[in-house]
């Protein structure tokens with residue numbers, strides 16, 4: 454899933470460089486060629502020269518995105534064994550596997566920038582790297598699974614479609630496939646909730662209660678207001694970010710309000726109303742203190758999510774060892790046969 458303006462600062466600043474970088478005439482020419490490519494909307498590829506800050510920003514954003522995908526497997530994975538029917542279980546299994554796949558494409562894209570998978574995972578496992586705040590909220594009922602598909606994946610699509618046009622080639626190409634799969638995730642969530650809304654009074658109440666809990670954290674997924682996002686302008690200049698946080702949030706609200714009406718649920722915001730003059734919806738204030746507390750490790754499930762991830766990684770050590778041993782054996786055999 455999910456960039457949440459996914460370029461919030463990680464906990465540790467970039468390591469100091471042994472040799473400070475000083476721009477000379479050669480770098481100036483390279484910089485000029487880079488700027489021309491960006492202005493012409495051409496893709497930057499891994500072998501191309503790029504400014505260090507561009508590379509660093511991309512590594513941070515793509516790895517935060519990858520971490521979000523794999524941490525995002527947890528809240529829903531939690532419900533695979535309790536899905537109410539074989540059909541729902543098969544859909545949920547496929548969705549959670551998709552999220553794992555999204556993480557893998559994105560780690561691969563980040564690796565093309567010269568940072569190893571081990572370094573990226575180490576950042577996540579030691580709590581230095583961030584991931585989307587939304588996955589630190591619990592999934593208390595089956596309706597939460599549908600609401601995640603409808604709203605969380607829906608917000609993710611809004612955020613991620615513009616990244617298909619990102620200036621960095623490997624990231625843009627990974628996003629094209631990811632967005633197609635996110636679209637299925639959103640639809641299955643909506644369909645699951647619609648089914649519940651046609652069910653019993655208790656089922657309808659369960660959907661409404663889940664919507665009430667997820668609505669505000671989902672709006673916060675788009676990241677801090679534009680006025681508080683000092684790096685956004687640079688991201689726009691580099692063609693990494695195409696649409697501002699507030700503009701994406703507004704598009705999401707405008708798209709979701711009619712869907713909620715079709716579904717028959719109320720969005721928990723007394724200030725939500727159509728503004729005839731702006732031709733957009735007005736909505737209430739987001740609790741940014743809660744957002745930052747969650748991003749910085751103090752949300753309802755941060756500790757649990759990280760501990761589960763670290764345990765999964767540790768438990769999988771034998772698989773990595775076996776794969777490396779097998780690869781070494783194959784290589785030795787190939788060398789012997791070639792000799």
Ligand SMILES: [Fe+2]
Nearest residue numbers: 454522552555
């Ligand atoms: Fe995803």
Ligand SMILES: [Fe+2]
Nearest residue numbers: 454606635638
């Ligand atoms: Fe998804």
